[in-house]
Amino acid sequence: MTSDDQALVRASWAQLQPQAEQVGAALYQRMFSDHPELRHLFKGEMDEQAQKLMRMFSRAVATLEDLESLDRVIKMMGARHSGYGIEDEDYPKMREALLATLAEQLGDGFTTETRRAWSRVYDELAEIMIEGSAN
DSSP: OOHHHHHHHHHHHHHHGGGHHHHHHHHHHHHHHHOGGGGGGOOSOHHHHHHHHHHHHHHHHHTGGGGGGGHHHHHHHHHHHHHHTOOGGGHHHHHHHHHHHHHHHHGGGSOHHHHHHHHHHHHHHHHHHHHHHHO
16 A cells, blocks of 8 residues: 555545544445345444444554554454454455445545555455454
């Protein structure tokens, strides 16, 4: 991930912060709409789940230049998600939902470059989670 990628992700995330809870809810809504087979894997309050996801993205965005600092936490999340039944092939589904939600929320601000930057961030995070799920 380049410094330009980091700047694009940070700038777009700053735009989303005021409505982070709604963005999180929209993301899960999109994922369950596009991939209803995943709904049964998510137990409990989805509002709470969306808040947790947005907090994790906030932490990741704050440390983009050093995602390894979150390595242990992200791997633990991957292991937990594996225990819930999330499989490696489910990560691209969340990626699709994230990118579609960002496009919807950011409108014209979600440029090709911004999409590419978010894809790189998500792919790095997913890779670390998948490593954690293997352990």
